[in-house]
Amino acid sequence: MYIFDAGLEDTAIAEKLEKYHALLGTTAPITLDHWGRRQLAYKIGTKETAYYVVARFHADAAALPEFERALKLDDGVIRYLVSVHEHELGAPPMTEEQLAARRARDADDDEDEE
Numbered sequence: 001m002y003i004f005d006a007g008l009e010d011t012a013i014a015e016k017l018e019k020y021h022a023l024l025g026t027t028a029p030i031t032l033d034h035w036g037r038r039q040l041a042y043k044i045g046t047k048e049t050a051y052y053v054v055a056r057f058h059a060d061a062a063a064l065p066e067f068e069r070a071l072k073l074d075d076g077v078i079r080y081l082v083s084v085h086e087h088e089l090g091a092p093p094m095t096e097e098q099l100a101a102r103r104a105r106d107a108d109d110d111e112d113e114e
Helices: 010-024 061-073 096-113
Strands: 002-005 031-044 047-056 077-080
Touching: 002 010, 010 047, 010 061, 047 077, 061 077
Parallel strands: none
Antiparallel strands: 002 047, 002 077, 031 047
């Protein structure tokens, strides 16, 4: 996730994204989800709004230090977060046994409340 200064033009943000993604050296497609300009949850310095972009990519771990270094040095990037994406959002799938145990536990909890 990238959080850019809201004062940047959309073209400048697109150029920065191209530059950063070139550092990754990946040939796999990079999925970008532009959330746009939003109010920050809390002020960061004097900034109250920012431009959010979520990117999903596959990259070699050896490329990440230089990638993060470039992000740290850019004044247009307020914050960023790189994390490992192992599966889709939500809880991991449960087996039938786990589901049955969960239903039994939930039923016991409901009985205790009455």
